[in-house]
Structures are given as C-alpha cells and as structure tokens.
Amino acid sequence: MECLSVKSEISDTFRSVRDFSFHAKKESLYDEEKINAFLDTILEFKLILEKKTMTINNVIEKIEKLTWYNNLDDESLMLINDLISSIKDLHSTLIRQYVSLNIIRSKGIAKEELKKFKIAIDDLKETYQDLESVFFFLPEIPNFKETTTLLSVI
Amino acid sequence: MKVFCLEEFKLEFEKLRNKKSYKSIEKDIIDYFFGKSVEELSSGTRLNNSIDAPYIKKRLNGRGGFRCYFLLVIKDENLYLMFVHPKTGTLGSDNITDESKAYLYRKVYECIENESLYLLELNTENDSINFKKV
Numbered sequence: 001m002e003c004l005s006v007k008s009e010i011s012d013t014f015r016s017v018r019d020f021s022f023h024a025k026k027e028s029l030y031d032e033e034k035i036n037a038f039l040d041t042i043l044e045f046k047l048i049l050e051k052k053t054m055t056i057n058n059v060i061e062k063i064e065k066l067t068w069y070n071n072l073d074d075e076s077l078m079l080i081n082d083l084i085s086s087i088k089d090l091h092s093t094l095i096r097q098y099v100s101l102n103i104i105r106s107k108g109i110a111k112e113e114l115k116k117f118k119i120a121i122d123d124l125k126e127t128y129q130d131l132e133s134v135f136f137f138l139p140e141i142p143n144f145k146e147t148t149t150l151l152s153v154i
Numbered sequence: 155m156k157v158f159c160l161e162e163f164k165l166e167f168e169k170l171r172n173k174k175s176y177k178s179i180e181k182d183i184i185d186y187f188f189g190k191s192v193e194e195l196s197s198g199t200r201l202n203n204s205i206d207a208p209y210i211k212k213r214l215n216g217r218g219g220f221r222c223y224f225l226l227v228i229k230d231e232n233l234y235l236m237f238v239h240p241k242t243g244t245l246g247s248d249n250i251t252d253e254s255k256a257y258l259y260r261k262v263y264e265c266i267e268n269e270s271l272y273l274l275e276l277n278t279e280n281d282s283i284n285f286k287k288v
Contacts, residue, residue, distance in 0.1 A: 122248075
C-alpha cells in the first residue's frame with residue numbers, strides 16, 4: 001500500500017517537473033515583448049515629466065518678464081496679485097503630484113527627470129515670492145526707492 | 155562691459171569656489187557675465203523698476219543652481235556683481251530676505267560713490283577670475 005502511494009507521489013512530482021521544464025523552455029523568463037512594454041511605459045513617463053518640467057520653466061520665464069514692465073497702475077497690480085495667488089495654487093498642485101510619485105522615486109525610476117521636475121517646482125515657488133517682493137514688499141522698504149533715485153543720477 | 159563686484163560677492167564667490175560641490179561657480183559666472191551685451195544681460199527678475207540701472211536677480215541654471223544679484227548701469231556699460239548664493243547643498247538657501255536685497259542695493263550705490271569695488275578680469279586662458287581692488 002505504502003509502495004503504491006510513493007510511486008504515485010513520484011509520478012506526480014515527475015509530472016510537475018516535466019510541465020515546468022517544458023514551459024520554462026518555451027517561455028524565456030525575460031519575455032522580450034513584456035520587457036519592451038515595461039520599458040516603453042517608463043520612457044513615456046519620463047517624456048511626460050520632461051514636458052511638464054519644460055512647461056513650468058516656460059511659465060517661470062513669462063513671470064520673470066513681467067518684472068520688466070514699468071510703473072504699473074493699481075489695476076495692473078491687482079492683476080499681479082491675482083496671478084500670485086494662482087501661481088501659489090499651481091505650486092500646491094504640483095507638490096502634491098510630486099509627493100504622489102514617491103513610490104516611483106523610491107524604486108530609482110526616472111531619477112534625473114524627477115530631480116529636474118522638483119527643481120522646477122521649487123523655482124516656481126521662488127518666482128512667485130520674487131514677484132511679491134518686486135511689486136509689493138521692496139517698494140515699501142525705507143530707502144529702497146530713494147536708492148533707485150540716487151542711482152539714476154550717478 | 156566692465157565687471158565690478160562688492161566685497162560681499164568676492165567673499166561668497168571665493169568660499170564657494172573652494173568647495174568641491176560648488177566649483178562650477180567660476181565657469182557659470184564667466185559663461186554668463188563675460189563678453190555679453192547689455193541686452194543679453196537684461197533678463198531674469200528685475201527688482202527695482204529702473205530702466206537706467208536695473209537691479210537684477212538671475213538664476214544660473216548650472217549644476218549649483220546659483221542665484222546672482224547684480225546691478226547693470228546701462229549708460230556706462232558697467233556691471234556690478236553684488237551677491238551670489240547656491241540654491242542647494244550645505245551652503246544653499248532658498249532665497250535671501252527683502253531686507254538683504256535692500257541692504258545690497260544701498261551698499262552697491264555707496265560703493266560706486268566711494269569707488270570701493272573690485273574689478274574682475276579673466277586670465278589669458280579665460281577660465282579664471284582675478285579680483286583687482288579699484
């Protein structure tokens with residue numbers, strides 16, 4: 001009785017090994033098609049990040065250019081104030097998106113692209129702070145305007 | 155275009171140049187400021203609403219992500235480097251305060267008036283900055 005059971009177990013094991021061996025030979029562990037699809041997805045993700053980073057940097061350049069306009073009236077300053085609020089909102093959204101990518105970052109995927117994305121987000125924050133300085137804070141600092149007048153006659 | 159600087163700039167520049175992680179500062183400064191026209195240098199954030207002498211904050215997007223503060227006196231074609239700091243790393247900071255921006259602005263005016271400045275010149279290979287007291 002015991003002898004029959006052993007034989008059956010051996011046969012079962014043999015079948016398992018044979019099936020596994022057959023499939024292992026048929027399908028490579030590195031299925032080229034699946035690997036390519038995986039790499040394509042990473043590449044696509046990298047391109048999306050690069051595009052987003054470029055868009056942020058273009059926005060930053062546009063914001064900086066606003067500081068070269070002279071003597072803005074109150075209506076324009078109010079528009080600048082609205083713009084600052086809108087950039088702050090955009091910054092919060094982008095930070096949330098960046099944090100949501102933590103799992104990807106922890107796996108070392110698109111490391112360089114994520115780094116540049118974060119730098120662009122930080123630059124955006126710096127740009128709205130500078131915009132506030134230029135139009136609202138620096139003109140209120142004693143001597144700042146006076147220095148501008150003094151420098152215009154040297 | 156003549157390039158001058160304040161003591162504040164010289165001190166920060168030399169401190170950064172001697173640190174391995176910020177050594178790109180010298181090349182970044184040379185590439186951006188030397189041999190450039192007024193038009194090429196009139197970009198970045200203008201802090202003072204002035205046409206004749208814009209006070210500019212420029213992000214240098216090299217490896218160190220340096221922030222450079224300078225004054226451009228257009229009629230004389232003179233450039234005054236006022237301060238520089240990195241954005242990241244051990245000596246990095248996000249920004250400088252508005253009070254510091256105002257202090258540097260007044261300081262550059264006083265230093266121009268008193269001729270208390272350094273003239274920046276390049277060596278023959280154009281890869282190193284020499285500071286000469288004015």
